[in-house]
Amino acid sequence: MGTEPTTATSPPAGTHAPVVMTAGGIVWRRRAGKVQVQLVHRPRYDDWSWPKGKLENGETFQNAAIREVGEETGRQIVLGRPLPGLQYLTPEGRVKRVHYWASRRARRGRDTAGLAARAPVAPVDRDEVDTAEWLDADDAAARLTRHSDRRPLDALLAADAEGVLDTRALVIARHGRAVSRTSWHGGERDRPLTPFGHGQAAALVPVLAAYGVEHVISSRWERCATTIDPYVRASGVRPSYSEYLTEAQHERSPSRVAATVGELLEETTESSVICTHRPVLPTVLDVLAQHATGSVAAGLPTADPFLEPGEALVAHIAETPAGPRVVATEKISPQVW
Structure with a gap:
């Protein structure tokens, strides 16, 4: 031997x-x-x-x-x-x-x-x-x-x-590092990624591919759309862009964000990714916690900023008699070289 x-x-x-x-x-x-x-x-x-x-x-x-x-x-x-x-x-x-x-x-x-x-x-x-x-x-x-x-x-x-081996992934991605608010003189929705942020966007591609992501939904704002664009181009998937996932719309109606995440949990059978902003993350994570077992819910990020720019949280979803449940999570920080 x-x-x-x-x-x-x-x-x-x-x-x-x-x-x-x-x-x-x-x-x-x-x-x-x-x-x-x-x-x-x-x-x-x-x-x-x-x-x-x-x-x-x-x-x-x-x-x-x-x-x-x-x-x-x-x-x-x-x-x-x-x-x-x-x-x-x-x-x-x-x-x-x-x-x-x-x-x-x-x-x-x-x-x-x-x-x-x-x-x-x-x-x-x-x-x-x-x-x-x-x-x-x-x-x-x-x-x-x-x-x-x-x-x-x-x-x-x-x-x-336990009936929770066969899972699909719901990836929550925070956009890559963006130009600072103080140094950007354009509109907030158009604030772009930095060169490092573009590197983070590229590094996210193999991560999403590893979990077989087939459905992409993103905030319409530039820094989110650009973060998800390398995967969209590499995979050929047709993305959906939502105003509800932007900072401004979330401030007006967090329930719209909750409904969007709930639909991906309840109605989607494919692995998915949501790309959004730091202020939106508490609402997204709250919906995940409502669908998680106690120990898994307790392991979700609870402190600001929840995810650093360019990081992703992978929630593993199993279909159970009680409905879809988050049975495991992982936080990923792709390296930029």
Whole structure:
């Protein structure tokens, strides 16, 4: 068998072991009423594990997960809810931290926009991964080389037992960094992004693609429309622009914003993104909290500015007998290089 450790651990006290950041996905499907997951075999270690790999410069964990699973299985995936990660020491004395997501294979027709905004999948390197195999969950647990790899699988199966494994994403994005109000002499609705803000807008593209965003709605104001424009162009999606999501209209009628978010939760079946402004965020987050379980609602941002310019909050929505529920959230700060 391979030489990688089989148990999660921490570096010895007083040491400063180098940290290797990695990400991957547990790709799942349902066959004959059973959950199946995909394992990969690595000939270098002669082990069975989840597809994963190291982050490249400028990547978020989500982007790395998409790329690495594609490189090791040969197929594009769409990220779902996050799963517990792992940390362990490598034989070289480095700390490896792994972030995982429950994931499904991307499907033509359903994931058109998200796939259009991505790079093609690279061919599988058979020296790295020589087999990718679907197994029933119980068989997969027994096949895994490292016992610690069962932890994210256990969480995936627990979510399935609760009926909240199959999710879609609602991404709440705050526009990128804009020219300051004091240095802008035009109208507020036309205040543009800074060059750094344009970089943030570009960095948002692979994040939205990772979650398979197919529906875009944005404030009409320039800084929001420009923030979402790179994804619109890359994905080919037809955006919707709303006056209700602007600062001015929100001040007049927060209920209109609440209704817009409620419609995306209650009536939309695709993954979506809303791009709006800092003063609008409390109303958006309040609607999410009303649809969330107690622990998830408690984890939503509560302090101004809620999201920094260019940041995004991903809410994972599951359909339940009680209606759509937010079952997990993630905050993402795409890096600008």
